[in-house]
Amino acid sequence: MSVLIFIDQSDGHVKKSSLEAITYGADIAKQLGIAAEGIVLGTVSDDLTALGKYGISKIHQVNNNALDHVDAQLYAKIIAEAVTLSGAKILVFSHNQTGKAVAARVAARLKAGIVSGACALPDTSNGFVVKKTVFSGKAFANISILSDIKVISLNPNSYQTIAGEGIATIADLNITVAPSRIKVTAINKVSGEIPLTEADIVVSGGRGLKGPENWGILLDLAKELGAATACSRPVGDAHWRPHHEHVGQTGVQVAPNLYIAIGISGAIQHLAGVNRSKVIVVINKDAEAPFFKAADYGIVGDAFEVVPQLTAAIKKMKASV
Amino acid sequence: MKILVCISKTPDTTAKIAFTDGNTKFDEANVQWIINPYDEWYSLVRAIELKEKDAAVSIHLITVGNADSEPIIRKALALGGDEAIRVNSNSNDAYFIATQIASIANEGGYDLIFTGKETIDYNGSSIGGMIAELTDAPFISLATKFELVGTTATITREIDGGEEVADVILPLVVSCQKGVAEQRIPNMRGIMAARTKPLKVVEPTDADTLSSIISFELPPAKAGVKLVAADNVSELVRLLHEEAKAI
């Protein structure tokens, strides 16, 4: 019996969200007194043995470049086979793009119950109950998994990674890979950008910035903080910013350490996508803007004056520490 | 060419989220119900656009829900679609629901199945992938663009830090999100036509329930905002650095 953690990679590098999933899976294993192992698909340039420090003893790898693109059908088949071969009872994913493609599919294949979007360790005192976010972050549900094998996908940025000591052994998994029915013709990565769902800090702009030509002050602040950028829905709809930056109930859901909202009113649908952020800062010229009720810190003021000053003040603070 | 569009009923985005029966049930009092926005704005509208281009396309809608779901499925029919199927069950276990849809899909011989990327109530993102597994079809998740030429779909999907474009030969299951289509408002003609479109009710097939909701919780309330004067931004920086330890 063991916990098997799916280790997601992109361009040969292990994703930060996977480190969270590994730490989480290893903590479940500790709680149950069983082993934690990982599985990685495709070719990886990072040193996988170093992942031992997040609490896994062994990593199964199907080292085949046919798996460098995520094909949910192939992935599900291989991961399900690895679960059977390794005798795993609990399978952990990150609820990132790959997890959303693959986790439920594997669960159906294994006839295993799934909790997707988990945000805490399972309660195993009476059955197997996992807490997850529901209503787009407005509430939590405790879900009991009733099947023998259990699948959990963990919300990104909701579990602290802890690096200790340890080296993992790598075991080649000898599984034949069927030809993919998906023919990838192009990959467009926004280079140099921090993926929104993995960012520690997110700087987000709304209609209060008046137009795309004014985004410079926001981008400067984001650059100074090493932050990802986001926007409200009308800003995405008006094509002031790319679609994938739209956060909220009908956009991306984020949970960074720090979310800075600039010229966003704080409509309930917007809050739903950002209210799991640890610290929220709101800059809005209207003291009555609903966002202030959901904020930790706020400045009532004109973004065009406040934001450049904030960038300068952060620069100054960084220079002094 | 047959398309199956999965439709789910969700509370309106402004609905007050509260629970009853010792926090074991969602409080439905005064809740307005809508079609899950991802199902309506993206998958359904894209299916309708495909039919507008090619009259040989037929669109079936499917929902797993009790009789309360009928206004929602009629509203979806008012936007478009030829007929609807309601599987009479109010299960909220993803495996049970996906098994129902897959069983209809396997019987109906659909070329294309659309789901939304998730529902805005349980946020499971599970049904599409499960249907694909249970019908042995390829699955493209988080699609932001969908084009069809003959039986080859060209789909753009969100991946970590960017997007991927791929060609897939039907049959296929796709989960849709923003970018695939634009929201439409039903017109009077559509609403009238929807009244007479076939809505078939079927009883669920046997399937296992692999999960169950034990209870709900609301997040703890925020302590209240600390306001800093607009001419004193360095104080905000100090608070974020020293107090919140966020920068």
Ligand SMILES: Cc1cc2nc3c(=O)[nH]c(=O)nc-3n(C[C@H](O)[C@H](O)[C@H](O)COP(=O)(O)OP(=O)(O)OC[C@H]3O[C@@H](n4cnc5c(N)ncnc54)[C@H](O)[C@@H]3O)c2cc1C
């Ligand atoms: C079904 C549904 C789903 C939705 N989903 C989403 C979603 O996922 N995400 C989302 O964001 N929205 C969503 N919305 C839209 C949402 O209801 C709001 O309309 C939207 O969030 C408002 O965007 P905003 O705050 O940028 O614009 P506004 O509401 O117009 O707010 C602009 C703010 O900027 C402030 N401002 C103006 N000038 C300045 C200045 N110079 N300096 C500082 N502040 C200034 C104003 O005081 C105001 O508070 C959804 C709506 C519906 C009906």
